[in-house]
Amino acid sequence: MKTVEFAQNLNLELLFSTDKDMNVEGVYVGDLLSIVMAKAKQNYAWITIQTHINIVAVADLLDLSCIIVVENMEVEEETLEKAKELDIPIFKTKESAYSVACNLFKMGIK
Amino acid sequence: MTENFLKRYSFNIVANDFINAGKASSAIKGNLKSMGINAHIVRRIAIISYEAEINIVIHSIGGQLHCDLYHDKIVITSTDVGPGINDIEMAMTEGFSTAPESVRELGFGAGMGLPNMKKYSDDFKITSGSKGTEIVITIFL
Numbered sequence: 001m002k003t004v005e006f007a008q009n010l011n012l013e014l015l016f017s018t019d020k021d022m023n024v025e026g027v028y029v030g031d032l033l034s035i036v037m038a039k040a041k042q043n044y045a046w047i048t049i050q051t052h053i054n055i056v057a058v059a060d061l062l063d064l065s066c067i068i069v070v071e072n073m074e075v076e077e078e079t080l081e082k083a084k085e086l087d088i089p090i091f092k093t094k095e096s097a098y099s100v101a102c103n104l105f106k107m108g109i110k
Numbered sequence: 111m112t113e114n115f116l117k118r119y120s121f122n123i124v125a126n127d128f129i130n131a132g133k134a135s136s137a138i139k140g141n142l143k144s145m146g147i148n149a150h151i152v153r154r155i156a157i158i159s160y161e162a163e164i165n166i167v168i169h170s171i172g173g174q175l176h177c178d179l180y181h182d183k184i185v186i187t188s189t190d191v192g193p194g195i196n197d198i199e200m201a202m203t204e205g206f207s208t209a210p211e212s213v214r215e216l217g218f219g220a221g222m223g224l225p226n227m228k229k230y231s232d233d234f235k236i237t238s239g240s241k242g243t244e245i246v247i248t249i250f251l
Binding site (some may be wrong): 033048052053054055056057058060 | 129131132133136139149153157160216217218220222223226229230
């Protein structure tokens with residue numbers, strides 16, 4: 001699934017366009033970076049309210065499939081620049097982490 | 111260094127530089143991955159080196175991160191100049207943190223840094239004094 005299709009299916013805003021194929025094998029919800037580092041795994045979608053540049057480093061180190069920023073938090077420009085550079089899709093939504101997680105579950109990601 | 115030694119990667123880590131925090135760990139991960147090191151081991155090293163790097167950024171006035179590659183093991187060494195750790199036993203407790211509120215708001219300072227580093231290592235050594243901290247972590251291949 002392409003990032004555009006993924007965004008449409010989940011009603012998410014894609015913060016920059018990339019042709020990357022989304023391969024989502026799991027989901028982790030969390031805002032404390034050390035806990036995300038220990039728990040999230042390769043090809044997981046990460047749902048968070050954190051928006052500063054270091055979320056991209058975490059996603060890159062863990063080979064996460066994407067970052068989904070919830071609760072309409074504003075994502076810093078430098079975060080987006082870094083995400084573009086490393087080709088890590090970042091999505092945004094005004095919905096809650098729980099709501100996005102439920103939608104991912106309905107998509108078949110368990 | 112023994113004859114078993116292959117290569118060293120070294121990085122300077124700047125205190126309070128949250129923009130570049132993670133770059134050294136990314137470089138270490140990239141190098142190990144391209145060398146064909148087992149993905150599970152690369153993940154453990156990525157977690158350990160990231161936590162070490164973030165600790166230097168938050169708690170010290172600067173330091174170095176080294177990754178030494180041997181035939182049979184990888185050693186991550188973190189050395190910093192700074193106030194050191196008052197109570198290592200407390201610092202090793204999950205959830206205990208001395209990180210300032212400004213840093214916690216960014217999602218750091220969960221008090222999981224040192225426990226994570228120990229959890230993912232095969233051997234973990236930490237020494238700390240009033241001039242700084244040194245952590246030596248070994249992962250066997």
